[in-house]
Amino acid sequence: MSTSRNEPDQCNLRKYDFPLDDIPRLNCMDPQVDELIKSKKPVVLTGSNLVGAASKWDLDYLEKNMGNGDFTIFVSKGNQFKFFDEKKLAEIDSVSGAHTKNRPQKEYIRPAKSCPIKIQDFAKRVREWKDGDERLYLQQALSSTSGAGVVQDFIRFRWDWVTAKQKLHNWGKLTYNLLLVGLEGNVTPCHYDEQENLFAQIHGHKRCILFPPEQFGCLYPHPVWHPHDRQSQVDLDNPDYDRFPKMRDLHGVQAVVGPGDVLYIPIYWWHHIESVKPEKYTVSLNFWYKAGPVGQVEYPIKGYQKVAIMRNVEKMLAEAMQDPEEVGALLRTMVQGRF
Numbered sequence: 001m002s003t004s005r006n007e008p009d010q011c012n013l014r015k016y017d018f019p020l021d022d023i024p025r026l027n028c029m030d031p032q033v034d035e036l037i038k039s040k041k042p043v044v045l046t047g048s049n050l051v052g053a054a055s056k057w058d059l060d061y062l063e064k065n066m067g068n069g070d071f072t073i074f075v076s077k078g079n080q081f082k083f084f085d086e087k088k089l090a091e092i093d094s095v096s097g098a099h100t101k102n103r104p105q106k107e108y109i110r111p112a113k114s115c116p117i118k119i120q121d122f123a124k125r126v127r128e129w130k131d132g133d134e135r136l137y138l139q140q141a142l143s144s145t146s147g148a149g150v151v152q153d154f155i156r157f158r159w160d161w162v163t164a165k166q167k168l169h170n171w172g173k174l175t176y177n178l179l180l181v182g183l184e185g186n187v188t189p190c191h192y193d194e195q196e197n198l199f200a201q202i203h204g205h206k207r208c209i210l211f212p213p214e215q216f217g218c219l220y221p222h223p224v225w226h227p228h229d230r231q232s233q234v235d236l237d238n239p240d241y242d243r244f245p246k247m248r249d250l251h252g253v254q255a256v257v258g259p260g261d262v263l264y265i266p267i268y269w270w271h272h273i274e275s276v277k278p279e280k281y282t283v284s285l286n287f288w289y290k291a292g293p294v295g296q297v298e299y300p301i302k303g304y305q306k307v308a309i310m311r312n313v314e315k316m317l318a319e320a321m322q323d324p325e326e327v328g329a330l331l332r333t334m335v336q337g338r339f
């Protein structure tokens, strides 16, 4: 297992049934770094100092330097913070209102509710948090209103270095930086994003488990029109092999990232991320970049391109039939016994 400095106790890390290889840890100046990024393979970059100006972003500092605006936190009774896109509910209703009315509402209950909070209240709740309390996860895009101290630090990030990466690898624009402050034990369950991600760890440690886009068939994502679009239906920490038998074919890669590490999470790669001991909370900042232009398509096409195609087919069929519920039946009719 590749880890950062003063690595967490490996015996504490959860064991899984599937094999996990190490994600390479390379100094950011190593020429292999750009080869891996170019081939859309994950790599932990050390020594970039990308967010060195944020190395002091612990709870006390954030409490004093993030101003008095409202920040978004998610609250969960369990330890999972599975993304739930409220906008999809409106889309389903617009496509076929009857649909959500007759589906079991449990499918559409957000597992972690979001609410606004002042950073001072959040910091107090984290300090007072004890096992058994509902869990908190601050997830807030940084902006010019994020507090004077934080903005000053933000300006001093290694923008020269990261912008050179963005240009070299032909990524699209930086959409935003999400500040993540979570409790030890918080899990963001397995999902993929449609953006390139330079994931900078600032305080504490996170265990990151990644799977390539080619393992789409083992991770059974929710349908594209579902509020849990892009999220796996499987719970890696509580596998249901009857419902999801192909989980047995999973083969992932992992790294424990600590302060100063930057993990490159390639677009469409699945990732399951847990805040781990010994620290009580973790602070991370991601850099999400839009995908670059497709350019010359090479055949056979790559796994991530197949995921993009499958997404478009699902969207087109749901739109054409005006009822997402019919997509599965039509696809089964189309392929069973024929291909």
Ligand SMILES: CCC[C@@H](CC(=O)O)C(=O)C(=O)O
Binding pocket: 139, 178, 180, 187, 188, 193, 197, 199, 206, 271, 273, 274, 284, 286
């Ligand atoms: C809301 C984003 C959460 C983050 C994972 C984590 O640090 O918990 C992630 O999935 C990403 O950066 O893509």
Ligand SMILES: [Zn+2]
Binding pocket: 191, 192, 193, 271
């Ligand atoms: Zn993600």
